[in-house]
Amino acid sequence: MLGKKLSSWGLVGTLVLALALSACTKSNGAGNNPSTTASPSESSPAASSASPSPSESGPDASAPVAAAAEGPLGKYDPPITITTVRHFNTGLKFVAGTDWDNNVYTNGLRDELGILIKNLWIVDDSQYSNKLNVSMVSGDLPDVFEVTLQQLQLLVEAGAIADLTEAYENYASDLSKQALSEGGGIALETATFNGRLMAIPESGSSSRDDAQFIWIRTDWLKKLNLEPPKSMDDVMNIAKAFVNGDPDGNGKKDTFGLNVDENLFNGWAGLDGFFNGYHAYPFNPGGQGGTGMNLMFLEKNGRLEYADIQPEVKTALGKLQELYKAGAINPEFSIMNGMKSAELATSGKVGMTFGQFWNAGWPLNDMKIKDPKVEWGIFPLVSADDLPVLKTSNNIVPKRFWVVSKKSEHPEAVVKFLNFFMEKNYGETKEIKYNALEENGESKPTFGLAPVRGGFAETNQNDYYLVQEALKTGDETKLTPKAKDYYDGINRYRDGEVALWPNEMMFGTEDGSSYGILSQYKKNNEFMTNAFLGAPTPAILKSGPALKDLQVKEFTKIIMGESPVDAFDAFVENWKNSGGNQILAEVNEWYQMRQ
Amino acid sequence: MGQSRWARDWPLHLMVWTGLAFVLVFSYGPMIGIVIAFQKFLPLNGLFGSKWIGFDNFRYIAHMPDTSRVIFNTVFIAVMKMIAGLIVPIVIALLLNEIVVKAFKRTVQTIIYLPHFLSWVILAGILRDVLSPNFGIVNDFMAWLGMPRVFFLGDERWFPFVLVASDVWKEFGFGTIVFLAALTGINPVLYEAAVIDGASRWKRTLHITLPGIVPIVVLMATLSLGNVLNAGFDQVFNLYSTVVYSTGDILDTYIYRLGLHNFEFGVATAVGLFKSAVSFVLISVSYLLAYRFANYRIF
Numbered sequence: 006m007l008g009k010k011l012s013s014w015g016l017v018g019t020l021v022l023a024l025a026l027s028a029c030t031k032s033n034g035a036g037n038n039p040s041t042t043a044s045p046s047e048s049s050p051a052a053s054s055a056s057p058s059p060s061e062s063g064p065d066a067s068a069p070v071a072a073a074a075e076g077p078l079g080k081y082d083p084p085i086t087i088t089t090v091r092h093f094n095t096g097l098k099f100v101a102g103t104d105w106d107n108n109v110y111t112n113g114l115r116d117e118l119g120i121l122i123k124n125l126w127i128v129d130d131s132q133y134s135n136k137l138n139v140s141m142v143s144g145d146l147p148d149v150f151e152v153t154l155q156q157l158q159l160l161v162e163a164g165a166i167a168d169l170t171e172a173y174e175n176y177a178s179d180l181s182k183q184a185l186s187e188g189g190g191i192a193l194e195t196a197t198f199n200g201r202l203m204a205i206p207e208s209g210s211s212s213r214d215d216a217q218f219i220w221i222r223t224d225w226l227k228k229l230n231l232e233p234p235k236s237m238d239d240v241m242n243i244a245k246a247f248v249n250g251d252p253d254g255n256g257k258k259d260t261f262g263l264n265v266d267e268n269l270f271n272g273w274a275g276l277d278g279f280f281n282g283y284h285a286y287p288f289n290p291g292g293q294g295g296t297g298m299n300l301m302f303l304e305k306n307g308r309l310e311y312a313d314i315q316p317e318v319k320t321a322l323g324k325l326q327e328l329y330k331a332g333a334i335n336p337e338f339s340i341m342n343g344m345k346s347a348e349l350a351t352s353g354k355v356g357m358t359f360g361q362f363w364n365a366g367w368p369l370n371d372m373k374i375k376d377p378k379v380e381w382g383i384f385p386l387v388s389a390d391d392l393p394v395l396k397t398s399n400n401i402v403p404k405r406f407w408v409v410s411k412k413s414e415h416p417e418a419v420v421k422f423l424n425f426f427m428e429k430n431y432g433e434t435k436e437i438k439y440n441a442l443e444e445n446g447e448s449k450p451t452f453g454l455a456p457v458r459g460g461f462a463e464t465n466q467n468d469y470y471l472v473q474e475a476l477k478t479g480d481e482t483k484l485t486p487k488a489k490d491y492y493d494g495i496n497r498y499r500d501g502e503v504a505l506w507p508n509e510m511m512f513g514t515e516d517g518s519s520y521g522i523l524s525q526y527k528k529n530n531e532f533m534t535n536a537f538l539g540a541p542t543p544a545i546l547k548s549g550p551a552l553k554d555l556q557v558k559e560f561t562k563i564i565m566g567e568s569p570v571d572a573f574d575a576f577v578e579n580w581k582n583s584g585g586n587q588i589l590a591e592v593n594e595w596y597q598m599r600q
Numbered sequence: 601m602g603q604s605r606w607a608r609d610w611p612l613h614l615m616v617w618t619g620l621a622f623v624l625v626f627s628y629g630p631m632i633g634i635v636i637a638f639q640k641f642l643p644l645n646g647l648f649g650s651k652w653i654g655f656d657n658f659r660y661i662a663h664m665p666d667t668s669r670v671i672f673n674t675v676f677i678a679v680m681k682m683i684a685g686l687i688v689p690i691v692i693a694l695l696l697n698e699i700v701v702k703a704f705k706r707t708v709q710t711i712i713y714l715p716h717f718l719s720w721v722i723l724a725g726i727l728r729d730v731l732s733p734n735f736g737i738v739n740d741f742m743a744w745l746g747m748p749r750v751f752f753l754g755d756e757r758w759f760p761f762v763l764v765a766s767d768v769w770k771e772f773g774f775g776t777i778v779f780l781a782a783l784t785g786i787n788p789v790l791y792e793a794a795v796i797d798g799a800s801r802w803k804r805t806l807h808i809t810l811p812g813i814v815p816i817v818v819l820m821a822t823l824s825l826g827n828v829l830n831a832g833f834d835q836v837f838n839l840y841s842t843v844v845y846s847t848g849d850i851l852d853t854y855i856y857r858l859g860l861h862n863f864e865f866g867v868a869t870a871v872g873l874f875k876s877a878v879s880f881v882l883i884s885v886s887y888l889l890a891y892r893f894a895n896y897r898i899f
Contacts, residue, residue, distance in 0.1 A: 141643035163642050267841050291842045336733055339754050340841040550857055551665060557842040583665065 077178035077424040081119035087418045088123045088147040089456050090140070092133035098449045100442045109438050110455045113429065118421055122456060141165070148413040149422070149456060152204070154195065154540055155298075157406050161198050167409040170202045172417040180427040181420065184208040184459045191538065192403045204406035205419055209460020214362050216386075216396035216526055217278030218519060220369070222356040223382035225252035233382065237282040237389035240357070241324060244333040247356040262333030264358035265325075266346035268292040269560060271360075273368070274346040276325070277397050278359035278386045283324070285317035286397045286533050289553050291561075292342055297553025298545050301397070302537040302592055309536050309596045311589060313556060314580055319573040320389075325564045339561045353379070359386075362519030365510035377503045383510060385522045395533040396526060402538055407457050422457035431461065437486030448490065466527070469520035472512045542591035548584030555579065637870040650866075657870035666854065673760070674850040677831040680764045682824045686817065688768050689775030694805060696776065697783045709780070713773035724838035727766060728753060759844040767835055775820060779813060786812035822886040829875040851875065 091105065099108070105124055114120045125147050128136050137156070140146055146165065160166045177185075185193055185208050192206040219234065221243070226233065229250040234240045244262030246252075253260055264274040270290045271277075280287055288301040301312040312318075328334050335341070335349060347368035349355050358364070369381050388394035407423075409416045429439040430452065441450045452458060468488040475484055475492050484492055494508030515521040526532065541549065559576040562568040581589075632647070637657055639650040661667055692712070699705045715723075730736050731752040739749045752758045790808050799807070833852035840848040855871045858864050 138643055144646065159642065163645055336751065337754065339843045340728065554842055554845055558845065561843050 077176055077181070078118060078421065078428060080117065081415075084115065084119040084121050085415055085418070086121045086123050087149055087413075087415065087456075088125050089149045090125050090133075090137065090147050090151075091127045091456075092130050092151075093127065093453070094130050097453065100444045100449050100451075105454070108454045109442075109451055110426075113439070114422070114425060114456075118425060120418060120421065146410040146412070148410055148415070149407060149419045150410075152406050152408055153404065154406065157196070157204055157408060158540060160408060161203050165411055166203055167411050167413060167416040168201045168203065169205065169409060169416060169419070172409075172420050173202055173205070176417045176420040176424070178424040178427060178432075180432055181423045181459060184427060184461055187462055188401050191401060195403055195538075195540075196406055204408045205423055205457060206403035207405035207407075207458065208403070209458075209462060209464065210400050210403065210405075212462040212464070212466055213396075213398045213400070213527065213532055214465065214519075214523065215272065215400045216398045216523065216532060217272075217275065217281065217359050217361055218522055219278060219384045219386060220358050220360055220364055221382050221384060222247075222252070222380065224378070224380040225356045226382075228252050228254070233384050234387050236387050237279075237324070240279075240282065240387060241328065244328050244357060245331045248332045252356060253353055258332075259354065261335050261349070261355040262331075262357055263328055264346050264350055264355045265334050265338045265564075266292070266341040266343060267339055267557075268295065268343060269557060270295075271343060273343055273360045273364055274350070274358050276359060279325070280318065280321045281386050281394050281396055281533070283317050283321040283389045284392065284395070285312070285315060285321050286395075287313035287318050288397060288399070289313055289556050291553065291557035295553055295557075297549035297551075298541040300537070300541075300545060300549070300588070301399070301535050303533070304536040304596075309589070309592050311580075311585065314577040314585075319570060322560065322563045322573060323570040326566050326570060329564050330566055334564070336565070339565070362511060362523065365507040365519070369510075370504075370507050373506045374504055381510070383517060383519060383522065385525065393529070393531055395531050398532040399535045401534065419457055422455070423459050426452075426455045426458055427460075431464075435486060437490060440487050441490065448494070466520055466524060469512050469518075469524065473515065473521075537592050537595065539592075539595045542588065542595070544584060544587040544591045548588065552580060552584060552588075555583065633869065634873055636866055637873045639866050641865040641869070643865070653866070657866045658874070660867055661871060661874075666849070669846065670849050670851055670854045673847055674829055674831045674852075677760050677763055677836075677850060678828045680760070681767055681831070682821070682828065684764055684768045685771060685775060685824060686821060688772045689779055690813075690817065692772060692776045693779035693783060694809065696780055697809075709773075709777060712776060715770040716773050718770065720834045720838045723766065723770065724835075727762075727839065731762065753839060754841070754843050756844045756847040759840070759848045763832070763835060763839065763848065766839075767832060778820065779816060782813040782816040783809065818890045822883065822890055825886045826879045826883040828882060829878055 103109075105111075105127055106122075111122050114122060125140075125145075126136065134153075134156075137150065137152070141160075152160065185206065187208060192208055193202065196202055196204040196206045219240070221233065223233075225247060226243070229246050229252055231243055231246060232239070234243055247260055247262035248258065251258065251260070263279075265276060266274050268274075268290045269276055269292075270288050271292075275290075277286075277288060286301055286303060288299070289295065289297060302309040303312050303315070304310075325334070329336075335355070338346070341349070346355075346358075350358055351368055351372040353372075365381070365383070372379055373381070386394045386396055407419055409419050426439075429435055438451065439455075440452050441448045443449070464487075468485065468491060471484050471488040472492050472495065475481055475488070476495070481489065481492065491508050491512045494505040495513050498505040498509045498513075509518065511519045513521070515524070556576070559568070559572065563570060563572060635647060636650075638652060638654055639647075640653050640656075641650045696705055696708060699708075731738055733739050733749050733751040733754075738752070743749055750758060752762050786809065790812075791804060794804050794808055829851060831850040831852070833850070833856070836848060836850050836853050837856070840853065851871060855868045858867060
């Protein structure tokens with residue numbers, strides 16, 4: 006009898022326990038979804054930059070006061086705790102012994118500024134937005150957190166974040182002020198609402214490094230006796246040759262000439278550069294990441310026109326249709342995401358892709374490590390005619406902002422975070438360990454661990470010049486810590502360490518590296534920037550997503566040959582009538598106010 | 601000598617009340633969130649601070665250009681899934697019932713039930729490879745037979761059928777087992793009597809087997825009727841892409857895109873409420889019909 010009783014107890018107990026525990030979920034970044042599409046900017050070397058000339062900073066570690074410590078880098082005594090939330094790219098790697106609560110930044114901020122950082126939760130990039138929304142609903146906002154422009158607007162509207170105008174005025178160090186005032190102060194302007202600064206925008210991402218290049222398998226070019234492209238006609242021919250010439254030498258016609266995926270426009274396998282060659286500047290990414298609300302407008306005859314419906318786009322679409330017919334584009338591209346198109350390239354099935362400067366770091370580096378004989382070269386965009394090709398480049402408007410919850414007792418802490426970052430990366434006490442640490446021959450970035458980041462636009466570019474100088478003269482003394490890192494990487498690659506190939510491809514030579522070619526782009530300022538710099542208007546918010554679906558579908562159908570190229574004109578009419586006219590009206594209203 | 605009822609029954613009470621508490625807290629409690637459907641909801645203002653706008657969210661949905669197309673897609677796909685999801689398990693159950701070798705029967709049962717445990721994320725990846733127009737085995741097989749290659753996941757004409765077929769493949773195991781169980785409940789004496797009277801196998805199926813499982817079929821049909829607006833977000837989200845939106849976009853994925861990018865929580869909740877209301881009506885109606893026509897009380 007007792008035995009039976011015990012076993013029924015046991016059963017009941019188990020069931021109850023199971024029910025109760027089923028409500029518990031595990032947070033803290035365990036669920037890793039591979040981040041889709043766009044640039045894994047956290048793990049590419051130096052998305053921020055280091056200016057070669059150390060300017061005056063304000064390392065004022067004096068006068069500890071009980072409450073808010075004075076000075077840009079004043080220390081809090083007793084220490085204060087600031088809560089924050091973080092997100093990370095799945096490529097993030099920690100050096101042994103370090104983690105989110107124990108790294109150069111947490112330790113530095115604790116020791117030098119008396120600020121203890123408490124991470125309330127940490128999730129993968131793709132889940133950050135949703136998790137933040139949950140926090141917002143539950144009223145559980147951390148002291149400092151990162152938001153997009155749209156979230157910033159929502160927070161300002163709801164009156165949930167602190168006014169940072171005074172905090173910035175009183176506490177920002179000179180370095181921080183310098184970084185945030187670049188580009189005519191557009192970054193601060195974007196974060197200013199009704200004359201009050203409501204967020205600290207991200208600085209240092211405006212160096213035009215979202216311009217595209219052409220990445221080509223140079224070993225395939227060699228095999229087929231082809232020269233690198235000098236015009237869009239060359240690009241067309243190369244693409245077709247890659248299909249028919251059996252460049253991988255396996256006797257099967259299984260290679261493609263141009264990498265395209267469902268995003269259409271992207272930093273990897275995007276068509277931005279292709280369109281640029283025909284003087285078209287469309288930009289409306291499809292796929293999961295595209296919102297349809299970041300639209301590109303060009304100034305024509307005193308008015309703003311939507312870039313994606315210009316006649317030049319039609320010409321380029323016709324060329325893409327031609328390539329598709331010739332078999333140069335993977336027929337499945339319309340359902341492939343960025344990871345799949347990366348696989349296509351790294352498995353040696355496609356020989357040409359348009360992309361941004363960091364493609365050598367991902368995904369091409371893995372391919373190089375596996376098979377060092379594979380050769381990818383990088384080339385400048387080319388034009389279809391005599392006019393120079395302008396590259397779409399829109400990163401002068403910041404995309405990331407740091408805000409402070411209204412309930413926080415120390416709104417100035419966010420400014421101090423920035424000061425600390427700037428000082429340790431660009432100031433007199435800068436050290437390479439705040440940018441990256443090396444372990445087992447691999448460079449592991451640490452700058453992404455800082456709660457607030459900033460930088461100067463031209464750092465990467467300046468580092469490139471320093472590296473070039475050092476390579477010529479052999480004189481290492483003028484190199485900044487990051488530049489030295491690249492310099493060493495290049496030399497070690499040239500000595501045979503294949504894993505450091507990305508350094509060569511980004512900073513190695515004037516004609517064969519991203520920053521080398523970018524410096525050529527910059528000589529004549531060959532860029533096309535969005536003429537519309539405001540936040541998405543109500544019409545864009547309302548019709549943007551539906552119009553994006555329409556556009557992506559039409560473009561895809563034209564490329565695949567399911568619609569004739571002339572269907573583009575019908576699309577333009579459709580776009581205008583389905584809300585496009587309203588969008589143009591509002592955008593031009595903004596433009597007129599700015600004149 | 602005789603235990604009191606309480607001393608005998610308390611483990612049962614514990615199980616029931618725990619489950620009930622769970623349902624109350626996680627299913628009934630959150631119903632208060634329905635008010636979001638009538639508000640211009642901003643997460644920071646919370647449930648009680650957001651502006652009340654009455655039926656404006658519903659009006660907004662009704663006026664969206666794609667709403668009617670999306671609702672059509674949802675109903676079309678869901679109805680097809682329901683029908684196929686009834687017929688296939690019944691047929692398979694009938695076939696399995698005829699098998700004499702118990703071991704084989706049980707093995708087959710287990711194998712067909714396994715896909716139910718795969719998540720759509722995994723299955724989507726598999727399906728993409730299998731259905732690929734250039735490298736997939738389905739198309740390779742079709743080409744070998746001389747048929748033209750079909751871009752299943754990228755062609756808006758095929759996409760809904762791919763959804764239905766893959767979903768049926770994944771879930772028919774569950775229905776099959778339910779119907780098999782129902783089949784074993786049919787009195788074998790009826791079969792023997794029919795054989796004596798000279799009924800063929802087909803006639804036996806038609807007049808004994810099928811009527812014998814009608815109550816279960818009605819039950820399964822009613823349960824799935826409540827799902828008519830639930831065409832399966834998980835599956836569609838993992839398999840669709842912009843090019844198949846016109847036939848593959850269902851209510852849930854449409855609202856997901858709206859809600860995610862525009863932070864239109866009020867609208868998303870309004871749609872959810874609408875779906876629940878429709879399901880409620882349908883289940884009530886089918887319960888009444890089942891009672892009237894099949895004399896079958898579900899609850």
